[in-house]
Amino acid sequence: MQLYGYWRSSATYRVRIALSLKNISYQSIEINLIEKGGEQHSDYFHALNPTELVPVLVDGGLRINQSMVILDYLDEHYPQPLLVPITGEQRYLIRSLAQDIAVDIHPLNNLRVQQFLTHQMKVKECDKQKWLKYWIMEGFESLDEKLKPLAGKFCVGADVTLVDVCLAPQVYNALRVGVDMTKYPTLNRVYQTLMQHPAFIAAQPENQTGAPTN
Amino acid sequence: MQLYGYWRSSATYRVRIALSLKNISYQSIEINLIEKGGEQHSDYFHALNPTELVPVLVDGGLRINQSMVILDYLDEHYPQPLLVPITGEQRYLIRSLAQDIAVDIHPLNNLRVQQFLTHQMKVKECDKQKWLKYWIMEGFESLDEKLKPLAGKFCVGADVTLVDVCLAPQVYNALRVGVDMTKYPTLNRVYQTLMQHPAFIAAQPENQTGAPTN
The missing domain is CATH 3.40.30.10 (Glutaredoxin)
Structure with a gap:
């Protein structure tokens, strides 16, 4: 593979x-x-x-x-x-929460979008930063509301699901652009837990070949 | 339901x-x-x-x-x-092509994004139109290339799949913002076929309650 x-x-x-x-x-x-x-x-x-x-x-x-x-x-x-249950209501709940991140937040802040804003739309750097923070904060506010009653150790209950797999990279991006994660207590708590999980640590950007070593 | x-x-x-x-x-x-x-x-x-x-x-x-x-x-x-085969390589191919539309094109042109560009970013109307057209054209160019060897009567072969379900609304949006669909011959041909299909006709925006009657 x-x-x-x-x-x-x-x-x-x-x-x-x-x-x-x-x-x-x-x-x-x-x-x-x-x-x-x-x-x-x-x-x-x-x-x-x-x-x-x-x-x-x-x-x-x-x-x-x-x-x-x-x-x-x-x-x-x-x-x-399993990251998504094979049947039952949780199957669709977990997929929806994951897509709340992967469809409603992430595509708006992708590298090519940032490049288009800067080079084609001639948007100032401060406005680009406003754009990046806005879509993450908009998405995290409703996601935190949704996860509050669902979260256990992880986003949905006691086990890692597809939602956690999508959450960790999105919080990584949020921290890069200076989003204050304490506004989203459930997301923030789960993220801290994920950052202690060996599989998540192994996958972190800074632990990959190609990442700057300093 | x-x-x-x-x-x-x-x-x-x-x-x-x-x-x-x-x-x-x-x-x-x-x-x-x-x-x-x-x-x-x-x-x-x-x-x-x-x-x-x-x-x-x-x-x-x-x-x-x-x-x-x-x-x-x-x-x-x-x-x-069935819109997606239950097993086999086509399952992932069809889902990926559908997400090439639903993840890579559509979220960038959603109503809330247009509103943010206008009201928060103070982008001019002509620049907003440039934005809307760009992401559709960017996405359609590669989608047309991908579908050329796959298309039959519909996007992938002889039967309607999830790709067609995503394509029709995206072409509807493209036409609204003045994208020239003749640049994408495979997409354009399939779209014409879909617009003759009774299930697609019944689902068209203009055939819904709430649409303006004129």
């Missing part, structure tokens, strides 16, 4: 967490999104995913380019531990 | 198509996103979905607020016709 991704890409970070939780060995192939205009735009990577976004997972003849679909694939083929 | 949505919301449009294809009867409850500052921000709707976005599907005690999860739920409980 090969994972094409970037150390700081939060969609790649999600997949690394799942691989780590499921104890699946894989080859990590770095696509540098920053240097030389971005390797995601190379002919080599375009052939893997014409959308020119990471991550891409290759498993034998199978190639998947959407992180949430990669997570589904892993859960359906490597069910130990 | 109750569907809370808005006639012009393209995420709601997706769900209507699936309900229509599967011949499921349901009650449509309009949440007017425009008038009086937007009914999605009312206490009444906030209680249904604190994220204050449509659609929300209620089926007995189950409540789902993400359109892609609603589509999963419908496919898993009302499998005639």
Whole structure:
């Protein structure tokens, strides 16, 4: 199994967490999104995913380019531990909460969006920062409200689920742009717990090849 | 079953198509996103979905607020016709192509994003239009490339799949902002076919209660 991704890409970070939780060995192939205009735009990577976004997972003849679909694939083929229950109401609840992050927050703050705001829309740096913080805070406010009655040790109950897999990278981004996580006590508490979990530690951006060492 | 949505919301449009294809009867409850500052921000709707976005599907005690999860739920409980194969490589291919639209294009052009660009970022109307067109064209270019070798009568082969369910509302949005669909011959051809399909016609925004009659 090969994972094409970037150390700081939060969609790649999600997949690394799942691989780590499921104890699946894989080859990590770095696509540098920053240097030389971005390797995601190379002919080599375009052939893997014409959308020119990471991550891409290759498993034998199978190639998947959407992180949430990669997570589904892993859960359906490597069910130990399951991240989403196979049946029941919690199946849809957990998937919805995960997409509240992966669909309603993350796409708005992706690297290409930041680049478009700066280079095409000529938005000032302070306004770009306002944009980045706004969408995370907007999303975290309702997510914290939703998780308050559901959370145990983790986002939903006592076990790690798909929601935690999506939450950790989004909080990582939030901290980078200076969001005050104490405004979201449930998210903040769970995040602190996740950052003690060996699988999450192994998947952290700073622990990947390609991350700056300083 | 109750569907809370808005006639012009393209995420709601997706769900209507699936309900229509599967011949499921349901009650449509309009949440007017425009008038009086937007009914999605009312206490009444906030209680249904604190994220204050449509659609929300209620089926007995189950409540789902993400359109892609609603589509999963419908496919898993009302499998005639199936929109995503239950197993095999096509399962992940179809889900990825659907998310290329639902994750990589649509969230960037949602109503709340347009409102934020105008009111908070003070972006000019012409720049907002540039933004809207850019993300659709960027996404459609790679999607057309991906679908060219896969398409039959529909996006993937001879049967309607989840990709078609996501494509039709996104093309509807594209046409609203003046995207030239002839640049995307495969998408354009499939869209013309979908617009002849009774289930897609029944789900069209203009055929819903709440749409202007003129």
